């Protein structure tokens with residue numbers, strides 16, 4: 623969430639004026655979602671002070687991006703993440719309830735919100751991308767999306783290895 627908010631904040635800072643308000647609002651909303659994740663972690667008695675795994679740090683860096691990353695790449699990152707989230711969040715919500723008996727509202731609100739709200743976020747970014755791609759080559763967008771998803775797979779592999787020992 624922190625990295626996604628950073629990416630949205632960066633996009634808002636470098637976007638044409640007409641896109642800035644929506645991207646700034648997107649960044650604000652993603653920042654708010656950090657607390658929802660905190661509620662989930664707390665419900666599972668997760669350690670807030672635990673050090674992130676290296677692949678997690680790399681994923682966060684890839685999503686947040688550098689100050690020099692362009693708008694096409696940044697929107698590509700945002701779209702890759704946001705468009706995948708509704709199905710992922712719904713699957714996690716189902717799995718948490720079925721396999722871990724985690725269904726408490728506070729514990730699962732993060733997933734409930736993302737199962738719905740990211741449909742709208744993805745739609746908004748798709749619309750922003752459509753405008754951008756009317757006058758920009760798609761390579762940057764594709765590169766951003768590829769980098770975001772590769773880093774996410776790396777993160778998941780890292781978690782899997784850590785869990786299996």
Ligand SMILES: [Fe+2]
Pocket residue numbers: 652704739740743
């Ligand atoms: Fe979102």
